Amino acid sequence: MPHISLNNLSISYGNHKVLHEVSVDIPDSQITVIIGPSGCGKTTLLKSLNRLLDLNDDVSVKGNVLIDGVNTYDPKADVLSLRKKLGFLSQRPYPLPMSIYDNIAFGPKVHRLTQEQIVQQIRDLEGRSFQVPERKNGAMDVLVESYLRLAGLWDEVKDRLRTPASRLSIGQQQRLALARALAVEPEAILADEPTSALDPLSAQLIEKQFKFLRNNYTIVVVTHILRQARRIADYVIFLYLGELVEHGPAESFFKSPKDERTRAYISGEIS
Amino acid sequence: MKVRRFKDSLATTFIRASLVFVNAIAFVIAITLFMKTRPILAKTTLSHLLSSTSWHPLRGDFGFFPFIIGTLEVTAIAMILSIPVCLLSAIYLSEYAHGRFRGFVRLVVDILAGIPSVIYGLCGVIAIVPLVRILGQALGSPTTGYSLLAGGIILAIMVSPVITSVALEVFRTIPRAARENSLALGITTWEMVKHVILRSSLHGIIAAIVLGFARAFGETMAVLMVVGNVPKVPLSLFDPAYPLPALIANNYGEMMSIPLYDSALMFAALILMVVVGGFSLGAHLILLKIERRGYV
Structure with missing residues (x-):
């Protein structure tokens, strides 16, 4: 069973309908890219998965989103643990108002992980046992380092872990956000145009990191950059004016699109 | 051209x-x-003026200590009562409430901020003073009700709209990404407020408090009507006090035949100005320090 699947999902803001009856299964351990012109509901679809839509007033949601078989929109659903399963990167990164170190340690600390749980988490991540340093917070130090490495940021920040995260460049902030999201052990990463505020080199680093992570995480990326979709996608979902037009494995999607609108979008006739 | x-x-x-x-x-x-x-x-020397408790204008004896203490205490009570309530309401409006409700409350708060202070004073005389009298009797300290506490309560009510609306504006300027990034970690709204929203807006919260303080410290009319105006150092919450603005407003223009009275009242005004100016400056320096630390 797929981790994430959508059934007849319709979403509207007030009277404005944004998504019409979208049904799709998001494949595990692959990069799924949601593409489409601006304002076609890509971000709404993404944020419906972890209920960040709740931050909006007047949203109404019909249909359901199943995460590991649990309907996210069930009134009895445990939203906090559902959100914890889905890491999230926003368009512009937001470093939490604390040090680089604390940005990573924040999630595990808020979720009150014990020393043993931290050690176990690092073991699961690294796939090997290791020596916990004797000093205070030794295990947390190792955890922070592991996730900074996983996000490809360690070498750039290892000498200034205690400086405020806001001093990092915006590209580094986005990788910090990735490390922070990974540190609460999600099963999937949702990214909302994660490179749109970044310079080309930083964008490349993020893409590289996604490709590196795809074996262990389900990754869903919203983008309006077609070339980016071609570079990273394993699976593509194409939305047009709130409607799911076509979805399928990247290769067949780009080589032999079935729908007229997909063809027009890929060839650049509509954007 | x-x-x-x-x-x-x-x-x-x-x-x-x-x-x-x-x-x-x-x-x-x-x-x-x-x-x-x-x-x-x-x-007289500056230190005598500031520290003497003896106030006998006819003898040329001007000790400002009771007035300074009265002002500080009334303001402190007002801030202690209002800051927590205002911050919590602003947090509720910003993070929990529906947009329409927020809009409605904003309107009410703006109206409250615009009510002339003499009206607050009247409400104080009618409602707060009797309440304080009953409270004082219940707690075993008989009082007329015209007291430090009444002044502090009325001031707290008056500065609340200012602090609430500034704090709310500050919370609303925090980008959406802050909420999305933190909530997505699976934390509760309160954890987000505590660790992210409040820390990110430290700057603005201090500004809101400074504005509230400045308003409270210099407020004249409403306080004057409920505080009792007795030039003695108040020893309890139920004792009357005599803040500086009330001193100036009550006496300027009336007792001008007494030598040096005019100058003494000007001195009171100068103290007010220096304290409010100093407080703003201090807050500014704190902000600079926070900024240099770089968390906001």
Whole structure:
């Protein structure tokens, strides 16, 4: 069973309908890219998965989103643990108002992980046992380092872990956000145009990191950059004016699109 | 073309002139107050004026200590009562409430902020003073109700709209990404508020408190009506007090035949101005320090 699947999902803001009856299964351990012109509901679809839509007033949601078989929109659903399963990167990164170190340690600390749980988490991540340093917070130090490495940021920040995260460049902030999201052990990463505020080199680093992570995480990326979709996608979902037009494995999607609108979008006739 | 250039230079001149004018007023007031206080400073020392508790204008004895203490205590009570409530309401409106409800409350808060202080004073006399009297009796300290506590409560009510609306504005300027990034970690709204929203807006919260403080410290009419106006150091919440603004408002223009009285009241005004100015400056320095640390 797929981790994430959508059934007849319709979403509207007030009277404005944004998504019409979208049904799709998001494949595990692959990069799924949601593409489409601006304002076609890509971000709404993404944020419906972890209920960040709740931050909006007047949203109404019909249909359901199943995460590991649990309907996210069930009134009895445990939203906090559902959100914890889905890491999230926003368009512009937001470093939490604390040090680089604390940005990573924040999630595990808020979720009150014990020393043993931290050690176990690092073991699961690294796939090997290791020596916990004797000093205070030794295990947390190792955890922070592991996730900074996983996000490809360690070498750039290892000498200034205690400086405020806001001093990092915006590209580094986005990788910090990735490390922070990974540190609460999600099963999937949702990214909302994660490179749109970044310079080309930083964008490349993020893409590289996604490709590196795809074996262990389900990754869903919203983008309006077609070339980016071609570079990273394993699976593509194409939305047009709130409607799911076509979805399928990247290769067949780009080589032999079935729908007229997909063809027009890929060839650049509509954007 | 010529006309347009002329208009541009005219506009620039006017803009500069207004700026100079606005800033000059502050200096003119400060200089005037200082000049006017010189007679009393020539007669007594500054430390005596600030620390003496004896207030006998007819004997030329001007001790400002009771007034200074009264002002500080009334303001402190007001801030202690209002800051937590205002911050919590602003948090509720910003993070929990529906947009329409927020809009409605904003309107109410703006109306509250615009009510003339004499009306707050009247409400204080009608409602707060009797309440404080009953409370005092219940707690075993008989009081007329015209007291430090009544003044503090009425001031707290008056500064609440200011602190609430500034704090709310500050919370709303925090980008959506802050909420999305933190909530996505699976934390509760309260954890987000505590660790992210409040920390990110430390700057603005301090600004809100400074604005509230400045308003409370200089507020005259409403406090004067409920605080009792007895020039003695208040020993309990139920004792009457006599804050500086009330002293000036009650006496200026009436007791001018007494030598040095005029100068003494000017001295009171100078203290008010210096304290409010100093507090703003202090807050500014704290902000600079926070900024240098770089978390906000």
